[in-house]
Ligand SMILES: [Zn+2]
């Protein structure tokens with residue numbers, strides 16, 4: 001017998017649908033990027049490849065299985081968010097007019113900036129030897145990551161990543177559409193970061209995008225050499241804290257200027 005007014009019962013009833021949404025949120029972008037990579041003509045792939053390393057045998061399977069665990073953690077967190085909203089602890093508002101369009105847009109920007117900050121500092125902490133083994137080693141098993149590595153976390157790291165959204169909802173009133181945009185942006189950037197091939201237009205990489213935002217090369221260098229490039233969306237924290245890979249800017253420029261039939265970049 002369930003009580004429709006009990007936050008816990010609400011969370012339990014909401015969980016299967018949330019799990020399905022979280023599963024699709026991973027499967028659709030990861031399989032779309034994997035398909036694009038598979039269909040990319042060899043010359044185009046070679047001219048945009050960020051590394052010579054190839055994924056290890058069985059790596060994709062492990063990335064997928066760990067991602068399934070993360071989907072479970074994320075969906076459990078989503079169910080707890082439902083309970084938190086019902087209990088009045090977390091602030092999800094459904095009337096768009098209550099705060100207006102300017103607030104909606106601003107809250108999205110704040111959410112992305114805050115998540116970039118959360119990710120950078122928790123990521124750096126997880127690289128401390130005492131924590132790395134328990135929290136972050138699973139993600140770094142992929143030395144040449146694939147799109148399927150987007151959620152390839154150990155249980156502890158999945159919890160660290162999941163906790164951000166309830167914390168944000170505790171501080172900031174958010175509309176479900178803003179939460180959806182934030183999660184969609186997060187997974188798309190995450191999948192692209194693990195693709196091993198730059199899929200964005202060269203003009204973007206050479207221009208404003210490359211100047212401010214992270215690229216596939218940026219995160220790939222992190223998987224190759226864990227001591228640099230901890231950022232998720234922006235280059236800001238890495239540049240400010242001196243943790244950006246010393247060769248990153250030069251290698252990005254080389255990649256952008258690489259002729260269509262060139263050889264891939266050497267392994268770091
Ligand atoms: Zn990664």
Ligand SMILES: [Zn+2]
Nearest residue numbers: 123136222226
């Ligand atoms: Zn790392």
